[in-house]
Each structure stands twice: as structure tokens, then as C-alpha cells.
Amino acid sequence: MRVITGSARGRKLSTLEGEDVRPTTDMVKEAMFSVIQFDIEGSTVLDLFCGSGQLGIEALSRGAKYCRFVDISNASAQCARENITACGFKEKSAVTVMDSIDFIRQVRMTFDIALLDPPYRKGLIEKAMPYAAEKMSDRGIVLCEHERGLVLPDSYGRLTKTKTYRYGKIEVTAYRVPAENQ
Numbered sequence: 001m002r003v004i005t006g007s008a009r010g011r012k013l014s015t016l017e018g019e020d021v022r023p024t025t026d027m028v029k030e031a032m033f034s035v036i037q038f039d040i041e042g043s044t045v046l047d048l049f050c051g052s053g054q055l056g057i058e059a060l061s062r063g064a065k066y067c068r069f070v071d072i073s074n075a076s077a078q079c080a081r082e083n084i085t086a087c088g089f090k091e092k093s094a095v096t097v098m099d100s101i102d103f104i105r106q107v108r109m110t111f112d113i114a115l116l117d118p119p120y121r122k123g124l125i126e127k128a129m130p131y132a133a134e135k136m137s138d139r140g141i142v143l144c145e146h147e148r149g150l151v152l153p154d155s156y157g158r159l160t161k162t163k164t165y166r167y168g169k170i171e172v173t174a175y176r177v178p179a180e181n182q
Contacts, residue, residue, distance in 0.1 A: 001013045001014075001015055001026075001052065001054055002026070003054075003057060003058055003061045003087065004026060004029060004030055004033070004058060004061075005033075005058075005061065005062060006058070006060075006061030006062040006063065007060075007061050007088075008057065008060070008061040008087040008088065008089070009061065011061075011086065011087050013052055013053075013054050013057065013083045013086075013087075014052065014079055014082060014083060015051070015052040015054075015079065016051070016052065016075055016076060016079055024054060024055060024117060024145060025167075025170075027167060028145065028167050028170055028172065029054065029055065029058060031165060031167060031172065032055070032115070032143050032145070032172055033058060033059075033062065035143065035163075035165070035172075035174055036113060036141055036143065037062070039112065039113060039139065039141055040059055040062045040063050040064050040113065041062075041063040041064075042063065042064070042065050043059070043063075043064045043065065043112035043113050044064070044065060044066045044067075044068075044109070044110070044111050044112050044113075044137070045059045045060070045064045045066065045067040045068070045111060045112065045113045045114070045115065046067070046068050046070070046104075046111040046113070046114040046115065046132075046135075047059070047067055047068070047069045047070070047115050048070050048100045048103070048104060048114060048115065048116050048117075048118070048128060048132070049070070049071060049100050049116060049117050049118040049119070049124065050069040050070055050071045050076065050077075050080050050095075050117075051071060051076050051079070051080070051117070052076065052079045052080055052083055053069050053079070053080030053081075053083050053084055053095075054083070055115040055117060056068075056069050056080075056093065056115065057083055057084060057087055057089060059113065059115070060087070060089045060092055060093065061087065061089075064092075064113070065092065066092050066093065067089070067092065067093045068093070068094050068096065068107075068109070068111070069084070069093060069094070069095045069096065070095075070096045070098060070100050070103045070104075071095075071097065071100070072097070072098065072099050072100060073097075074097055077095050077096075077097040080095050081095050100118065100124070100128060101124065101127050101128055101131070104128050104131040104132055104135060105131045107135060109135070110135055110136060110137045110140075111135055111136060111137065111140065112136075112137045112139055112140060112141070113140070113141050113142075113143075114132050114135070114136065114140070114141070114142040114143070115142075115143050115145075116128060116129075116132070116142065116143065116144045116145065117144075117145040118146075120146060120147040121147060125144045125146055125150070125152065126152070129142070129144070129152070129153075129156040129159070129175075130156055130157065132156070132159075133156040133157030133158060133159045133175075134157060136158075136159060136177055137177075138177055139177065140159065140176065140177040141174065141175070141176050141177075142159060142174070142175040142176075143172055143173075143174055143175075144172065144173045144174075144175070145170060145171075145172050146170075146171055146172075146173065147169065147170070147171070148166065148168070148169050148170060148171050149171075150171065152164075152173050155175075156175065158177050158178070159175040159176065159177060160175060160176060160177075160178050161173060161174070161175050162174045162175065162176050
């Protein structure tokens with residue numbers, strides 16, 4: 001696993017081992033960031049269910065001004081902290097160890113981009129998205145990585161589904177705040 005492009009390009013990232021760990025492949029990560037490439041510069045990002053932190057780190061490497069990393073696992077949060085420090089992004093980020101649904105429900109800040117990559121088949125995207133919709137800025141974008149075949153609603157609050165991209169057994173569904181709300 002590595003940072004694909006930007007200021008930390010080529011930096012190898014560590015990850016946890018185990019059956020519950022499912023790092024985003026470089027192909028899927030590249031595709032996700034091609035969807036938001038013109039929205040990253042200067043953005044405030046949320047990496048919910050962050051695991052190793054690779055998605056938020058990629059956003060920071062590509063010019064995001066700040067990223068909040070959230071995971072319920074102490075081991076994942078520690079892995080994310082180590083990767084953040086190794087890439088030089090400690091001053092542009094914060095890591096929170098907390099249930100991701102509780103975090104998105106309670107947080108008071110808003111985000112320009114939210115990256116959701118929860119464990120599959122647990123209904124976590126469906127639980128998080130109503131709260132995420134309330135926390136997005138007027139230029140908000142949410143990318144949800146999930147198992148193939150999961151059909152998500154056309155909208156959550158003012159977020160509207162723009163497209164679902166398919167990559168083998170993985171899908172990424174994109175939501176945006178429509179331009180008329182900006």
C-alpha cells in the first residue's frame with residue numbers, strides 16, 4: 001500500500017493484518033480520487049472508518065488542508081497515526097478513536113469531502129449517511145466504498161447520488177451537494 005500522488009507520492013504505508021482488514025486497492029483508490037480530483041485542493045476531509053488512514057493521507061498528499069481520521073479500533077488509529085507522521089501530515093490532521101456513527105452524529109465541524117469505507121455487510125453506510133449529510137459544506141462530496149450489489153438511496157438530505165462506479169467486487173457510490181445549493 002502506498003500514496004499514489006502528491007507531496008507524499010510513493011510513500012509506503014503500513015496496515016494491520018487480519019481477516020477484518022480490507023485495505024482499498026490502488027486501482028480503487030486511484031478511481032476514487034479521479035472523481036474528486038478538482039475538489040481536493042484546500043478542502044477539509046473526513047476519513048470515517050479510517051483503518052490505516054490511507055484515504056485521508058492520499059487527500060492530504062493531493063492538497064487537502066485538513067483531515068479528521070476516525071476509527072473505533074485503537075490498533076487502527078495507532079496505525080493511522082504512524083502513517084500520518086511518516087508522511088509529514090501530523091499538523092494537518094487529527095485522529096479520533098471512537099465509534100464512527102457516534103462521531104458523525106456528534107461532531108460540530110463541517111467537511112468538504114467525506115470518505116466512507118466501513119466494514120462490509122453491516123449497514124454502516126446506511127447508518128452514517130443521514131448524519132454525514134448534515135455535516136457537509138455547500139460544496140460537499142461523499143464517497144462510499146462498499147460491496148458490489150449494495151443499492152444506496154438516491155439522496156440523503158441535500159446530498160444527491162451522482163454515480164456508482166464498479167470495480168470487480170467493490171463499488172464506490174458518490175454523493176454531492178447539488179450546485180443550486182452552493
